[in-house]
Amino acid sequence: MKFNINREAILVPLQQIVSVIEKRQTMPILANVLMVIENNQLILTGTDLEIQIIAKINITAATPGTITVPARKFLDICRLLPAGTEIKLEQQGDKVKILANRCRFSLSSLPAGNYPEFAESELEKKFSINAGKFKKALDKTLFCMANQDVRYYLNGLLLNISNSKLKLVASDGHRLSIYEDTLDQSTGYEARIILPRKGVLELSRLLDDPEAELKVEFSSNNIRIFIGHLVFSAKLVDSKYPDFGKVFQQELGNPLHIQKQLLKDALTRVAILSNEKFKGVTFDINADSLKISTHNPEHDEAEEELFIEYTGEPLSIAFNAQYLLDAVSNLDSELAVLTIANNASSCFIDEPNDCAYKFIVMPMRL
Template identity: 70%
Template sequence: MKFIINRDQLLAPLQQIVSVIEKRQTMAILSNVLLHVDEGQLTMTGSDTEIQIVSKLNLESASDAGEITVPARKFLDICRLLPASAEIKFELHEGKVKLVSGRSRFSLSTLPAEHYPEFNESEFEHQFLLNAGKFKKGLDKTLFCMANQDVRYYLNGLLLHISNSRLKLVASDGHRLSIFEDDIGQPTGHEARIILPRKAVQELSRLLDDADTELNIQFSNNHIRIYYKDVVFSSKLIDAKFPDFSKVFNQSFMTPLLIRKQLLRDALTRVAILSNEKYKGVTFDIGGDLLKLSTHNPEHDEAEEELIIDYQGQALSISFNSQYMLDAVSNLDSELAVITIASNASSCFIEEPEDPLFKFIVMPMRM
């Protein structure tokens, strides 16, 4: 096995692959990247058995076919620290990989490619095309709401709901919920709900760096596979049913409150400095054309700030986790934020004033 490749061509796909490889592995070979050379093409594979990334690169010079696995992070560090545009000569010799670039020489230990675990995927029943920029925007607007190691394991991921030509992404940790909804661009003929695991969502958000590319998304009940440029991303799905959140829309609401997004964000950031470190609670006192934000903590520190708002409804006082509110407001694209509180004060909606693709719901807290 032998090939020559430019360091710049190798670096970005190798970084994508290494990002899915866990630092601590139950199997030593999963710390390695699988390299396969055939017919002038280098295929690199990395996996943690739950997620797999396969990247294909065309080799411009002559190569000898073969396959082997090498330590992924060491291989990446060598490539990263070599000069830009450096040529790397890669050769497998007597169970060791020799890397030569300029005056640098490296020798890496290997493990046989036949021991690399197969990523067994089920038959893909559905597929559709989707703009990468649209999908990434939806992921970024919702992923921060996913739970982390919650016993309700279906919350440790993100719901992907396909309803013919509509795409809906939903994430919740039980205290807040974000929804992104947009048009796919063409009818898919599918009605499906699948849950992507937390790590898969984060890796996809990192991977999709070209907004103009078209994705080919294939999925079954157990797996999803996404074709993006020269990369094939595969992941197992969470085998569960996402809770029905539609009931939160079927209730009466108070008069919406309009406020400048940046004013609210800055005020919340300042007031939250003196909130309880554990609960981060901030009280919203709404009445007339004023919103008063206030908080206190066990050390008896207090903060208070008043903002001018556009509101014609009844006066009320309600408390929220300041970080949850900041996350929501920061993800709005418009200058104005629309805040609508349920009549029974059980939930609060934050969205944009016109044609909102993104909705955020946060539950109040007791102070």
């Protein structure tokens, strides 16, 4: 294997791939990036066996071959070279020689034949979607995913396709986010799959071109997404997502309208003195005012009063301040609408106009 490449041509694809490679590996070769040269293309592959990213770069005057090199070391070498540098890479036995300007590097390599294959079943379902639209859907929901919950189906994101309708749902059991949109073309099928947490975070990071068109293929076990020169693959969470529809079937109280920025600022200030572990704040809601208050084990107290539009019965309810902040920050309008269920089991947060997404936060007992 032998090729020349400009630093800029390899740096971004290498950065995109290295992020899926875990620092601690069960197999040493998983810390490496697989490099294959065929048909005047350099194909880079990185995986942790749950997620895989493949990048394809067009090159000329290259000698075909395959090898694996330590991913982070190779990235650091490329990253720290001056902009515009021409990199020459050549395989010599079990070493890879890298020449750039007056720099010389020699990296230990491992044979490509030992690189594990990413097992994928046949991906029979397909749809296309604009990258900007899909990234917005991911970003409006992913913050609600659980992290290392024993209910492992919550450590991911539900993707629901119903003909031309797209729905994304995430929940950690204390809050829920739902985003709904329509696809440009009908798919002709119904499907529910759960994308793994790490895959969702990686995918959101990779969707940096809002104009790109994504081609999505999936089965009940795997998903593959074509993003420009990249191919993203992930194993899906093998479980059934809980039925969240019942939360919408309860009777709701009168909505409370409040300026989004005022609520965010007040919550941020009051939460300074909340219990560090639970972040609890109390809402005392009256006809024209909302009092937000908190206290902590050190007997510190904070309180702030806001003017609101509300016509319902007075009530007092407590929430995790961070959960409310996350939800309110993801609204696009200047006005936030909070609607509390009559049995005080949940609070719906959305916009005054019919919007594509809803957030639901469960109250706390303080």
